[in-house]
Amino acid sequence: MQNPEVDKIINQSTKWTAEMLALRPVLLACGLTEVVKWHQACYCHDGKNIVIMTEMKDAMTLGFFKGELLTDPKCLLQDNGPNSRSARRMYLRSSEEVIKFAEDVKRFVAEAISVEEAGLSVGPAPAPDLAEELQVALDRSPDLAAAFDALTPGRQREYNLFISGAKQSATRASRVQKYIPQIMKGIGMRDR
Secondary structure: OOOHHHHHHHHHOOOOHHHHHHHHHHHHOOOOEEEEEOOEEEEEEOOEEEEEEEEOOOOEEEEEOOHHHOOOOOOOEEEOOOOOOOOEEEEEOOHHHHHHOHHHHHHHHHHHHHHHHHOOOOOOOOOOOOOHHHHHHHHHOHHHHHHHHHOOHHHHHHHHHHHHOOOOHHHHHHHHHHHHHHHHHOOOOOOO
């Protein structure tokens, strides 16, 4: 059943309206529930996120939340980026492509539903090496180390990725110092 909130998202589209309108009935025909999450049209099965339609600058994408676990013999799904573990995107740049790949979309959705029903997951990320500057700060302060260890793995990973993303050691060290108060309070980078 169509969600009127998704109608608003599609109507506000500036570039990919036709593609969304072509793709929407394909997804709804798969028995998915249409909701709005993160200001995007999201499609769920039994309350679990399966796929999300997102407008990008150069394409309309279908993001499969557990795309890493889907069979993709045609290589239609692409990595979300170097820090994404399980999600995969399918890029669609025209209504003709939506029609051309409709059966592939249905197959991905059916498999994604099976993955959810089976309770499969990608599993925890391997523990990355901490940025040297972060490790030094943790080694120097047992209280900071305890506070960092108490953070969720996702928050630890986010801090480490942000800190290690700086090219210069001085910048990495500055980032560590900036976020020590938040780490000590047990909150993530984006928590307020």
